[in-house]
Amino acid sequence: MTNSAELDKYHAEREALIAEDRALRRDHTRHAPSDAEARADQVIRNIRAEEAATIWKAEYPDILHPFPGMEFLNGRSIIMKTKLFKILHKMPKGALLHSHLDATVNAAHLLKFALEHPALHVKVPTTLTTASLKSILPVFQALPKEEYSSLTSLSDSPDQWVPLTSARNNFPQEFGGPEGFDNWVISSMTINPNEAYGTHNTITKIWEKFTSTFVVSTGLIRFAPIFRPYIKEFFLTSVDDGISYVEPRVNFLYKGMYGADGKHTVTHRDVLKMFDEVCNEVKEQMKAEGREHAFIGARIIYSTIRFMTPEELVWYTEDCIALKKEFPHLIAGFDLVGDENELKPLMYYLDVLLKFKERQKEEGVDIPFIFHAGETLGDGTEADKNLYDAILLGTKRIGHGFSLVKHPKLMEICREREIAIEVCPISNEILRLTSSMPMHPLPIVLNHGVPVALCSDDPSVFGNMGLTFDFFQVFVSSEVTGLIQLGELARDSLKYSTLDEETKKLAIEEWEKRWAGFVEEVAGLGA
Numbered sequence: 001m002t003n004s005a006e007l008d009k010y011h012a013e014r015e016a017l018i019a020e021d022r023a024l025r026r027d028h029t030r031h032a033p034s035d036a037e038a039r040a041d042q043v044i045r046n047i048r049a050e051e052a053a054t055i056w057k058a059e060y061p062d063i064l065h066p067f068p069g070m071e072f073l074n075g076r077s078i079i080m081k082t083k084l085f086k087i088l089h090k091m092p093k094g095a096l097l098h099s100h101l102d103a104t105v106n107a108a109h110l111l112k113f114a115l116e117h118p119a120l121h122v123k124v125p126t127t128l129t130t131a132s133l134k135s136i137l138p139v140f141q142a143l144p145k146e147e148y149s150s151l152t153s154l155s156d157s158p159d160q161w162v163p164l165t166s167a168r169n170n171f172p173q174e175f176g177g178p179e180g181f182d183n184w185v186i187s188s189m190t191i192n193p194n195e196a197y198g199t200h201n202t203i204t205k206i207w208e209k210f211t212s213t214f215v216v217s218t219g220l221i222r223f224a225p226i227f228r229p230y231i232k233e234f235f236l237t238s239v240d241d242g243i244s245y246v247e248p249r250v251n252f253l254y255k256g257m258y259g260a261d262g263k264h265t266v267t268h269r270d271v272l273k274m275f276d277e278v279c280n281e282v283k284e285q286m287k288a289e290g291r292e293h294a295f296i297g298a299r300i301i302y303s304t305i306r307f308m309t310p311e312e313l314v315w316y317t318e319d320c321i322a323l324k325k326e327f328p329h330l331i332a333g334f335d336l337v338g339d340e341n342e343l344k345p346l347m348y349y350l351d352v353l354l355k356f357k358e359r360q361k362e363e364g365v366d367i368p369f370i371f372h373a374g375e376t377l378g379d380g381t382e383a384d385k386n387l388y389d390a391i392l393l394g395t396k397r398i399g400h401g402f403s404l405v406k407h408p409k410l411m412e413i414c415r416e417r418e419i420a421i422e423v424c425p426i427s428n429e430i431l432r433l434t435s436s437m438p439m440h441p442l443p444i445v446l447n448h449g450v451p452v453a454l455c456s457d458d459p460s461v462f463g464n465m466g467l468t469f470d471f472f473q474v475f476v477s478s479e480v481t482g483l484i485q486l487g488e489l490a491r492d493s494l495k496y497s498t499l500d501e502e503t504k505k506l507a508i509e510e511w512e513k514r515w516a517g518f519v520e521e522v523a524g525l526g527a
């Protein structure tokens with residue numbers, strides 16, 4: 001038998017080693033938890049443990065071998081049954097710092113908006129058959145009145161515009177009638193489990209499907225009478241999930257949008273005006289409802305896609321500067337989006353990006369880069385090396401940074417310069433960078449003291465609306481992470497936002513108040 005003094009010594013050393021190992025984590029560097037926080041943390045850990053042993057161990061006829069943190073599209077219905085999900089839904093989440101605006105509103109909802117507009121038309125490239133239905137994508141567009149079509153069904157003739165409502169009402173019975181139409185359209189704008197984990201189970205294939213969802217939805221969203229309620233819906237559903245501020249990436253690739261008259265005359269300037277108006281409307285609404293600070297606002301990360309030539313990119317950088325000058329409060333940053341594995345690396349645009357910085361100085365504006373980088377499994381590939389360039393170019397945060405953990409020096413730089421990583425757990429899993437949350441590198445990033453904001457990325461495509469699902473997946477996949485860490489993630493999302501100092505202070509104070517209330521409520525569950 002080891003004597004008790006030796007055992008005590010071992011235990012003390014063990015505790016000290018663990019503490020040292022975790023010393024860089026946000027939940028260790030902050031002040032000690034309050035009494036209420038400590039109790040709430042214990043309550044929520046108990047619920048997690050209990051549900052791991054019950055709900056996640058049960059048999060479900062169509063969900064084999066479930067486990068906490070399992071692939072989201074298969075586990076979603078179980079997640080929604082848990083107590084934990086209901087609790088996390090109430091948590092104040094802070095800011096949503098990484099989302100693509102054109103993938104933020106539930107697809108069924110978007111279709112509903114669309115059906116209200118006679119200007120909207122739909123066509124298909126080839127004749128629909130039962131066999132081809134799954135692979136044929138609908139194309140949507142608003143038309144001017146003089147071009148409205150008198151066709152009544154998509155089966156009349158391919159490649160011809162049909163009014164959206166008629167196409168839906170007369171969708172052939174063999175394809176399921178109007179309900180079949182809805183299912184067909186919605187599945188063209190979303191990823192289902194069979195695609196993610198079956199037919200498209202590689203990064204290249206899932207990106208093909210993923211990209212195609214944007215080609216479909218853009219025809220509906222790029223229509224001003226839909227764009228307005230669309231943004232409003234995004235803001236309101238975010239607020240409903242406890243998000244008080246959003247910083248979406250808005251894709252300005254297309255140089256315009258369709259107006260109510262079906263003409264392609266809505267400019268980027270008009271888009272910003274609409275965005276501003278809706279933002280103010282929602283703030284007013286919150287005020288009227290007596291919860292003025294539930295929505296602090298929204299700012300835009302100007303984005304275009306990394307497939308154009310450097311010469312073409314110049315137009316966008318100048319456009320971005322012009323918009324920043326007119327709407328300084330709305331333009332938060334600049335990014336290049338799209339599949340890093342397939343498209344151009346940041347290096348390809350180096351000249352233009354450096355020139356862009358010079359031009360900003362000349363014009364007296366400051367538009368931080370907030371680059372996507374390292375959203376890849378590659379090791380030393382162009383996509384992986386985007387991380388070096390994002391950092392050298394002074395990126396304020398890093399979108400995804402999935403491959404960051406391979407780079408000790410870059411981890412150190414991110415920690416020291418406080419370059420926050422916008423981690424999108426569910427997106428990474430569905431886009432096949434990881435097969436489930438327990439394999440995700442997030443704990444490595446947290447343990448190295450690199451600041452993180454959890455984000456949803458493309459919730460309308462993935463079905464992870466709000467931030468609750470992403471917080472859930474993270475929380476159930478780690479024994480180290482407790483309530484305090486979740487709180488730190490939310491607080492950091494506000495801290496590393498581009499809000500001006502005064503507004504940020506207000507946003508964090510408001511968050512602290514809500515957090516205290518949330519903590520009391522959770523602690524009370526254990527009483």
Ligand SMILES: O=c1[nH]cnc2c1ncn2[C@@H]1O[C@H](CO)[C@@H](O)[C@H]1O
Binds near residue numbers: 337
């Ligand atoms: O996770 C992502 N990484 C990189 N690009 C993305 C991601 N999600 C969406 N987009 C890109 O954003 C555009 C729509 O605004 C789409 O073209 C899509 O490729």
